[in-house]
Amino acid sequence: MSVMKPVREVGIVGYGAYIPRYRLAAEEISRLWRGGQDAGALPVKEKSVPGPDEDTVTMAVEAAQNALRRANVPPEAIRAVWVGSESHPYAVKPTGTLVAQALGIAPATLAADLEFACKAGSEAVQAAVALVGSGMADYALAVGMDTAQGRPGDALEYTAAAGGAAYVIGPADEAVAVLEGSYSYVTDTPDFFRRAHQHYPEHANRFTGEPAYFHHIVNAARGLMEALGLTPEDFAGAVFHQPNVKFPRKVARELGFSPDQIRAGLLVGEVGNTYAGSSLLGFSALLDEARPGDRLLLVSFGSGAGSDAMSFVVTERIEAARDRAPRTRAYVARRAPVDYATYARWRRKFTV
Amino acid sequence: MDIPRNWRLREQRYRLQGTRCTACGECHFPPRHVCPRCKGRALEPYRFAGRGTVYSYTVIYQAPEGFEQYVPYVVALVDLEEGVRVTAQLTDVDPEEVTIGMPVEMVLRKLGEEGERGLILYGYKFRPRIEGSAGGGP
Numbered sequence: 001m002s003v004m005k006p007v008r009e010v011g012i013v014g015y016g017a018y019i020p021r022y023r024l025a026a027e028e029i030s031r032l033w034r035g036g037q038d039a040g041a042l043p044v045k046e047k048s049v050p051g052p053d054e055d056t057v058t059m060a061v062e063a064a065q066n067a068l069r070r071a072n073v074p075p076e077a078i079r080a081v082w083v084g085s086e087s088h089p090y091a092v093k094p095t096g097t098l099v100a101q102a103l104g105i106a107p108a109t110l111a112a113d114l115e116f117a118c119k120a121g122s123e124a125v126q127a128a129v130a131l132v133g134s135g136m137a138d139y140a141l142a143v144g145m146d147t148a149q150g151r152p153g154d155a156l157e158y159t160a161a162a163g164g165a166a167y168v169i170g171p172a173d174e175a176v177a178v179l180e181g182s183y184s185y186v187t188d189t190p191d192f193f194r195r196a197h198q199h200y201p202e203h204a205n206r207f208t209g210e211p212a213y214f215h216h217i218v219n220a221a222r223g224l225m226e227a228l229g230l231t232p233e234d235f236a237g238a239v240f241h242q243p244n245v246k247f248p249r250k251v252a253r254e255l256g257f258s259p260d261q262i263r264a265g266l267l268v269g270e271v272g273n274t275y276a277g278s279s280l281l282g283f284s285a286l287l288d289e290a291r292p293g294d295r296l297l298l299v300s301f302g303s304g305a306g307s308d309a310m311s312f313v314v315t316e317r318i319e320a321a322r323d324r325a326p327r328t329r330a331y332v333a334r335r336a337p338v339d340y341a342t343y344a345r346w347r348r349k350f351t352v
Numbered sequence: 353m354d355i356p357r358n359w360r361l362r363e364q365r366y367r368l369q370g371t372r373c374t375a376c377g378e379c380h381f382p383p384r385h386v387c388p389r390c391k392g393r394a395l396e397p398y399r400f401a402g403r404g405t406v407y408s409y410t411v412i413y414q415a416p417e418g419f420e421q422y423v424p425y426v427v428a429l430v431d432l433e434e435g436v437r438v439t440a441q442l443t444d445v446d447p448e449e450v451t452i453g454m455p456v457e458m459v460l461r462k463l464g465e466e467g468e469r470g471l472i473l474y475g476y477k478f479r480p481r482i483e484g485s486a487g488g489g490p
Contacts, residue, residue: 021444052422053443053461057474061460069486089472102366102460326484334482
């Protein structure tokens with residue numbers, strides 16, 4: 001299959017990250033629920049925890065503000081606000097309108113929320129690429145952001161974290177990174193899901209690996225590289241969706257990428273799995289360290305299941321844009337540990 | 353508080369939008385209809401940059417209804433760069449870390465919820481300025 005690419009050249013004009021300040025150590029969860037029995041095999045070191053007054057709306061606003069500052073375009077120029085998340089604060093009432101209002105983008109704009117487990121953010125980027133690429137708009141805002149929930153004591157509680165990133169998509173001649181093309185790969189694979197009105201998702205344990213995460217990422221990444229005539233050596237860096245530290249390392253190796261190529265964007269050990277924010281957040285850290293001319297690979301994964309693979313080439317505009325907003329690693333470094341009780345209180349796991 | 357009132361306050365709460373007098377340049381928050389300095393009536397919307405310093409603060413342990421889940425939290429008087437003093441919660445800070453004169457920046461946060469079924473309310477709070485930030489919220 002051929003690569004997907006809009007008729008008009010587009011790229012990332014601005015990008016911005018957000019990670020909450022608080023962290024919960026995986027050891028603390030292990031101590032409480034497993035008596036430390038699994039302390040030698042924890043999926044991450046710690047995960048980010050949203051403060052009691054944070055949710056997908058407030059985090060999306062800060063990441064998008066950072067993206068707008070880097071893009072250096074007036075908010076009114078943005079013609080779409082698409083927010084991908086599995087933790088939109090309302091079941092019915094768009095996150096997108098609130099973000100658009102808070103940033104001064106409203107009212108002459110599209111706004112909507114997307115849902116595709118952890119792929120909702122890259123799906124929003126794809127839609128923004130199409131909107132700008134068709135010439136319907138010059139700028140569109142795509143956000144991937146989550147405050148992920150894990151059932152207390154479940155394997156996912158170790159990693160279910162909060163954070164994400166926002167991207168202003170615009171014309172290629174204003175871009176910090178120009179899109180070369182994308183390739184998407186989806187199948188009906190029930191590895192992880194949450195029914196309506198349920199607080200916590202269900203997952204299929206080891207089934208989330210081979211038939212889900214690895215199958216979709218490998219096929220999306222290979223499909224893109226074949227269509228573009230590229231090999232792993234052509235990329236300066238790559239980001240694969242980060243549900244834990246092991247999976248992205250393993251899929252990188254399987255595809256032929258070196259540990260060095262994924263180092264800059266691998267944040268999951270320090271912040272956990274930020275779900276719809278995960279691959280986009282990692283990619284923002286990669287952009288923070290990128291040099292003009294670098295080719296970068298982004299491959300998301302969402303349960304259900306599917307992957308978007310995108311290839312970008314960094315331009316010299318990255319140098320000026322980078323320091324107009326806090327770097328992703330600055331948010332990683334801004335950390336205050338909390339204990340399980342505080343986490344449980346803030347995440348409203350107590351009935352009062 | 354009813355839905356229309358919350359809706360009317362959205363620019364003020366989300367964007368720290370007040371007014372500026374086109375005659376004398378004085379900035380006001382919350383927004384005014386008449387300039388308290390020159391009595392001029394030609395005011396325009398003005399979005400504050402959201403950067404300031406803590407003038408004074410107090411720690412809340414006995415919270416009013418709707419704020420119990422945030423206890424203990426800090427309410428501060430913040431002197432904005434534009435010369436206006438606002439009252440707001442501080443966030444992302446432990447009460448013992450707060451000092452008078454501390455530089456802070458505006459962020460958008462949840463103010464509370466109107467029960468399980470009602471609106472989620474959002475508005476400005478302030479936090480210690482973070483590395484690399486241009487300061488100020490949206």
